[in-house]
Amino acid sequence: MSSNDNQFPLWEVFVQTKSGTPYKHAGSVHAADKEMAIMNARDLYTRRNEGNALWVVPSNAIVASSPEDMGAFFEPSNDKAYRHPTFYVIPNEVKHI
Amino acid sequence: MENVMELEAQFQAKIDRGEFIEPKDWMPEKYRKTLIRQISQHAHSEIIGMQPEGNWITRAPSLRRKAILLAKIQDEAGHGLYLYSACETMGISREELNHQLHTGAAKYSSIFNYPTLSWADMGAIGWLVDGAAIVNQVSLQRTSYGPYARAMVRICKEESFHQRQGYELLLSLCRGTAEQKAMAQDAMNRWWWPSLMMFGPHDAESAHSAQSMQWKIKRESNDELRQKFIDKTVAQAEFLGLTIPDPDLKWNAERGHYDFGQIDWEEFNNVIRGNGPCNKQRLNHHVKVHEENVWVREAANAYAKKNAKKSETLVA
Numbered sequence: 172m173s174s175n176d177n178q179f180p181l182w183e184v185f186v187q188t189k190s191g192t193p194y195k196h197a198g199s200v201h202a203a204d205k206e207m208a209i210m211n212a213r214d215l216y217t218r219r220n221e222g223n224a225l226w227v228v229p230s231n232a233i234v235a236s237s238p239e240d241m242g243a244f245f246e247p248s249n250d251k252a253y254r255h256p257t258f259y260v261i262p263n264e265v266k267h268i
Numbered sequence: 269m270e271n272v273m274e275l276e277a278q279f280q281a282k283i284d285r286g287e288f289i290e291p292k293d294w295m296p297e298k299y300r301k302t303l304i305r306q307i308s309q310h311a312h313s314e315i316i317g318m319q320p321e322g323n324w325i326t327r328a329p330s331l332r333r334k335a336i337l338l339a340k341i342q343d344e345a346g347h348g349l350y351l352y353s354a355c356e357t358m359g360i361s362r363e364e365l366n367h368q369l370h371t372g373a374a375k376y377s378s379i380f381n382y383p384t385l386s387w388a389d390m391g392a393i394g395w396l397v398d399g400a401a402i403v404n405q406v407s408l409q410r411t412s413y414g415p416y417a418r419a420m421v422r423i424c425k426e427e428s429f430h431q432r433q434g435y436e437l438l439l440s441l442c443r444g445t446a447e448q449k450a451m452a453q454d455a456m457n458r459w460w461w462p463s464l465m466m467f468g469p470h471d472a473e474s475a476h477s478a479q480s481m482q483w484k485i486k487r488e489s490n491d492e493l494r495q496k497f498i499d500k501t502v503a504q505a506e507f508l509g510l511t512i513p514d515p516d517l518k519w520n521a522e523r524g525h526y527d528f529g530q531i532d533w534e535e536f537n538n539v540i541r542g543n544g545p546c547n548k549q550r551l552n553h554h555v556k557v558h559e560e561n562v563w564v565r566e567a568a569n570a571y572a573k574k575n576a577k578k579s580e581t582l583v584a
Contacts, residue, residue: 176558177565178362198419199353201362203565204572215349218342219426238293 181230182208184215186222194226202227283484288414291357299483302476303413304358305374306485311351312369312376316550318344320384321393329387336433337390343430347423354415370555378536379462381544388441388448388455394434396456396463396501402427403497404467412484435504442508449509456505457513464528465536467494498526 179201185194197216202208208227217225236244252258261268275294282289289295318341325341328334352362368374379397384390405427408420441452468490471477480486488496498517505512516529538544 176363176366177569178366179565179568181356198350198415198422199356200349203568204575207568207572215346218346235292238290 179203179207182212182227183230183233184212185226185228186216187224188222190223194224197221199230200227280482283412288417289412290414298479299485300358302480302483302485303416304355304360306480307351307355307358307413307416308360308365308368308374309376311348311355311365312374313380314344314348314351316376316380316554317397318348319550319553320380320382320546321390323384324387324390327387328390333390333437340394340430340433343426347426350419350422351416354413354419357415366558370551370558372542372551375540377466378539378544379466380550381539381547382458382462383545385458386451386455388438388451389459391434391437391441391452392455392459394430394432395438395504396434396459397466398427398430398434399501400463400466400497402431403493403500407486407488407493410484410487435508438508438510442510452508453510456510460513461532461535464494464498464531467491467497469533469536495525498528502526 180203181199182202183199184197186197187194197212200208200211200215202211205227209225212225212227216222248254276296279289279293279295279299282293289299321337321341321344325334325337328337352365355365356362365374369376384393402424405420405424409417409424411417411420438452438455441448468474471489471491474490477486477489481489502512502517514529516527518527520527539547542548
């Protein structure tokens with residue numbers, strides 16, 4: 172019965188809750204094309220004014236880092252404490268910095 | 269072999285630290301299988317759960333009630349889809365999930381195999397069935413698999429509407445005529461025990477519990493959750509003026525909880541085995557609609573293909 176089943180490609184959905192805020196991943200939908208994807212995303216993820224803007228992206232277009240090499244991959248930022256403002260000692264007398 | 273044991277130890281340590289597991293993380297095969305079973309069962313329950321309520325859409329007593337019921341059923345579809353979406357991150361396809369439901373390889377909550385005989389059942393389902401589901405789902409917001417936990421957070425936000433509309437519906441009936449009040453009591457009598465069964469077997473008899481607790485898939489045991497539900501529901505029933513159909517139900521000051529009577533596990537197992545009042549009807553309906561709509565999916569695919577080709581030639 173399911174041999175001819177075709178539930179359409181998978182799309183990832185990103186919702187912006189209000190203008191000025193970043194788009195946030197909400198989940199996924201199935202859809203045959205981009206028009207259907209954005210309508211399904213609206214019906215599924217914004218039934219209660221959760222957003223005023225949407226992105227849908229074909230799931231297979233997303234490239235993700237892999238958890239196995241997480242340590243090495245993000246290592247370059249580990250030894251650069253001088254990138255943080257707290258690295259620098261400024262005398263108390265100096266204000267507004 | 270040693271490598272797997274090491275990976276398993278790291279996996280457990282991660283869970284013990286309270287971190288979440290994400291789709292691309294290494295996980296034991298049994299963790300994956302347990303979650304696919306649990307999340308898909310949960311998703312199927314939401315989808316099959318649309319049927320008993322769909323039964324009353326055309327007979328809702330007012331436009332207000334009809335609009336509410338439609339919105340609630342649409343939410344159930346939404347919840348099913350959030351959960352399918354979470355389940356698919358474990359590498360199983362929607363097609364396979366459907367197939368498992370249709371062949372009986374995957375189950376859904378046995379509560380939806382009971383018929384909805386009167387309008388008051390729409391109230392009892394919202395108040396009791398969704399009420400029981402909320403207790404379970406609130407706990408699952410902290411489940412160890414990230415996509416499942418996130419789906420639960422979203423569902424819990426929406427579920428409160430389901431319970432409150434059900435309670436309000438029953439309140440109207442209970443403040444109405446003697447016949448309306450009797451209708452509410454009849455619904456209470458039929459839905460109380462199946463609602464308690466929704467939490468599953470007692471902890472001692474629960475097949476998957478210990479491992480699921482260790483992996484923090486489950487955060488509280490079946491019996492703990494069931495007790496929570498009873499404790500908060502009794503006063504709500506009293507306010508409605510309805511009697512809970514359990515002569516053994518009474519407050520136990522020493523435990524700080526309500527004691528309650530024996531659950532009929534034979535009935536529970538019988539419904540799970542497929543012999544409930546509506547098992548065949550529910551599944552047949554799902555299969556029938558799925559098959560009747562093949563042409564819609566084919567047409568949508570053909571249209572998408574044609575348009576993709578068109579935009580290709582335009583670019584070229």
